[in-house]
Amino acid sequence: MADPKKEFDWFDKPASRKLLWWVLWITCGITVVAELFIHRHPHFEIDGWFNFYSILGFVGCAAMILIAKGLGVYLKRSEDYYGEPDEDTPSNDIDGNAS
Amino acid sequence: METLANIPPSFLLFAGAIVTVLLKGTLRNVFLVALPILTFIHIAYLPSGNGLQVSFLPGFGDSELLRVDKLSKAFGYIFTLNAAAALLFAFYVKKAIQHTAALIYIGSALGVIFAGDLITLYINWELMAVSSTFVILARDTAKAKGAAFRYVMVHIFGGLLLLAGIVMTVSNGGSIAFDSFDYANANLGTWLILGGFLVNAAAPGVSAWLSDAYPEASVTGGVILSAYTTKTAVYVLLRSFHGWEPLIWIGCAMTVFGIIYALLENDMRRILAYSIINQVGFMVCAAGIGTDMAISGATAHAFCHIIYKSLLWMSAGAVLYRTGKSRCTELGGLYKTMPLTLLFGTIGALAISAVPLTSGFTSKTIIIAAAEHEHLLWPWIVLELASAGVFLHAGIKFPYFVFFNQDRGLRPKEAPGTMLWAMGILSFLCIYLGIRPQALYDILPYTVDYQAYTTSHLVTQMQLLMFSALVFFLFLPMLKRTPTIVLDTDWFYRKGGQFFYSTCDICLNGINKIAHKTLIAGATKKLCHFATEGPANLLTLILTPIWEISGTSMEQREKLREDLRENVRKGVFPIGITACLSVLLIAVLFFF
Structure with a gap:
């Protein structure tokens, strides 16, 4: 029987992370292959391309991350940029319960 | 039953907002969850069509406080359903003020949804802005206060656009009925109304109020705020601006x-x-x-x-x-x-x-x-x-x-x-x-x-x-x-506000400084000096040759000069001189 005091830390283990990577790659692979077995009704010419949605998802998301990264150079500022005091409210006072 | 069918759902929540203040503890929390559920049931039983009509603004026709159709009902359902869940989530909150503000906020959002005319819509629209500001303020931190201030300023701006649009639409011969606007016949009034709606929809350029204020609200405040302002904007766009290509x-x-x-x-x-x-x-x-x-x-x-x-x-x-x-x-x-x-x-x-x-x-x-x-x-x-x-x-x-x-x-x-x-x-x-x-x-x-x-x-x-x-x-x-x-984009008014303040500080206080230096410290002092010393100097100038002719010594002249200066400063002259000067003045006035 597992030690009741030991906390659940499955996601921290390298082996688990490796397994999750495999699951992700295999699932992606399945979705690619699955297209061979379905009949599609494209509304535009472009969405009739083989694996259009996989490409759109991959390229689009990669582009958005790169754009965000690029914009971050110009748009990111330190947290005290506006000169506002940073109060760490006690968690039980977040809705004013303590007073 | 017919009277009940005439009650706008918003009224139930407004009444509940008052009752909330009077209740305490678990009873209040149970009431807060039950109220939106009751309002949900009320909405479900509302017959389609136009309900309560009142006339409170002479010249504008009847205001329609309750217009029920499938679109308004769908939004009414989800607004009340979400309110019940959010207030169940908020069971731990002990202060009533946040709940009162939240109920008025949700109530006014329902008021917008069921409004059949632009005046009712506008009143509820503004009420929503004000009450939601209090939901943000309930966090009670300096950051929340700053964010709430900026939030309400942006919404006042949006509200003014809406008001200007409504006034122009009505004065151009349009009715106050809240129906769809035709894109082909768009005029400045309709564009202004659209602008007011888009401020609440967090359209690009005017969206920063959302990401600035919501995260500064309390735990419950964030949950409540996330649902209503933008979705009411979506509702009004769906109802009145559908098919507008931009x-x-x-x-x-x-x-x-x-x-x-x-x-x-x-x-x-x-x-x-x-x-x-x-x-x-x-x-x-x-x-x-x-x-x-x-x-x-x-x-x-x-x-x-x-x-x-x-x-x-x-x-x-x-x-x-x-x-x-x-x-x-x-x-x-x-x-x-x-x-x-x-x-x-x-x-x-x-x-x-x-x-x-x-x-x-x-x-x-x-x-x-x-x-x-x-x-x-x-x-x-x-x-x-x-x-x-x-x-x-x-x-x-x-x-x-x-x-x-x-x-x-x-x-x-x-x-x-x-x-x-x-x-x-x-x-x-x-x-x-x-x-x-x-x-x-x-x-x-x-x-x-x-x-x-x-x-x-x-x-x-x-x-x-x-x-x-x-x-x-x-x-x-x-x-x-x-x-x-x-x-x-809040950078423009946050940094812009600071820039405006410091520019005003430099310009206006600079002008003040120069004015002080030249007028108060400079000209006034000189005028004062002239007023006290001028007449004495003038008289000395006139009398010096006379004294010289009369053969007074340097010491005597110095003494006379000092006495004269002293007398002029105090304003005391021998009666003879005063009389003589008066006669001279009268003579000048008489001849010229």
Whole structure:
């Protein structure tokens, strides 16, 4: 029987992370292959391309991350940029319960 | 029964806001959950058509406080349903003031939904802005106060646009009826009304109030705020600006803007705030497409969005409540001690990403299908891209950085029971509406002939989402969080305000300084000196030759000069001289 005091830390283990990577790659692979077995009704010419949605998802998301990264150079500022005091409210006072 | 059918649902919540102050403890909390449920039932039994009409502004005709149709009912249902869940979540709150403000806020949002004329709409619109400001203020921190101030200023601006638009529309011979505006006959009045609506919809350029203020609200405040202001704006756009083409592009811009900013953000609730802009973008775009399918799709999406967005704010709120932290750089590894919050939060994250078997899949995709049906290629591509991006920033980023990523040694307790119940109910709805969407389709304004679950759609949607997930994990090093904020358009009025202040300080105080130096310290002093010394000098000038002729010595003349100066300063002269001078003056006056 597992030690009741030991906390659940499955996601921290390298082996688990490796397994999750495999699951992700295999699932992606399945979705690619699955297209061979379905009949599609494209509304535009472009969405009739083989694996259009996989490409759109991959390229689009990669582009958005790169754009965000690029914009971050110009748009990111330190947290005290506006000169506002940073109060760490006690968690039980977040809705004013303590007073 | 007929009298009851004439009561606008907003009145029930306004009355409840007063009652809330009088109640205490658990009784108040139970009342707060029961009230929206009763209002929900009231809405369900409201007969379609026009109800209460009153005339309170002479010359403007009758105001219609209650106009009931399928569109207003659908929004009414979800507004009250969400209110019940949010107030169940808020069971732990002890101060009544936040609840009073929240009930007036939700009530006025219902007031807008059921308004049949522009005057009623405007009054409720402003009431919503003011009451929601108090919801933000309830957090009671300096940051919340600053954010609330900026929030209310932006909404006053939006409200003024709306008012100006209404006045122009009515004075141009239009009626006060709140119906659809024709794009072909648009005039300045209608554009101003649209501008007022777009401020509340958080359109690009005027969206910063949302991401600035909502994350500064309290745990419950964030949950409540996330649902109403933007969705009321969506409702009014669907009702009155459907088919306005610019809305398609504004909506598309919102979807992408929300994603990019959510990717840059570090604060988990700010990520969710940008995600609202992204999601509302889909609905604004649908309003622009304006077909029956698009309007029904936007209504369905608003309905489901309110549920899963509330759920996401609740799970983020529960984390904030337990840890006091909301930055991704300070959170992580919470799956170990807050598994239920993680579970419910993940259901919300999957629903917002439109993963099959969740409500996002059966609602958001109607809007995309509507764009497809109209053969709008570019809007369709942007919406598909935005769907993939949602999975990136809200679907994975939010749960990953909060509950997984790096263990920061935080071991908070699981969320309180009532919070879990509220999240559980909304999670159930996310999945139920994903599996049995017909219940939702039945209440939509137009009949929807849409089948989300086709093999083809399932495969393409999974392709889009799985490759989006793959990108997230492949690019994870680039997504590493930093303890920073991101500049948004609020920079213009936050830094602009400071700049205006310091410019005024330099200019006006500079003018003041110069004026002081030249006028007060310079000219006045000189005038004063002249007034005291001038006459003495003049008399000395006149009398010196006389004294010289009369043969007085240098010492005597010096003495006489001193005496004269002293006498002039004190204003005392021998009577003879005064009389002589008076005669001289009279003579001058007489002759000239």
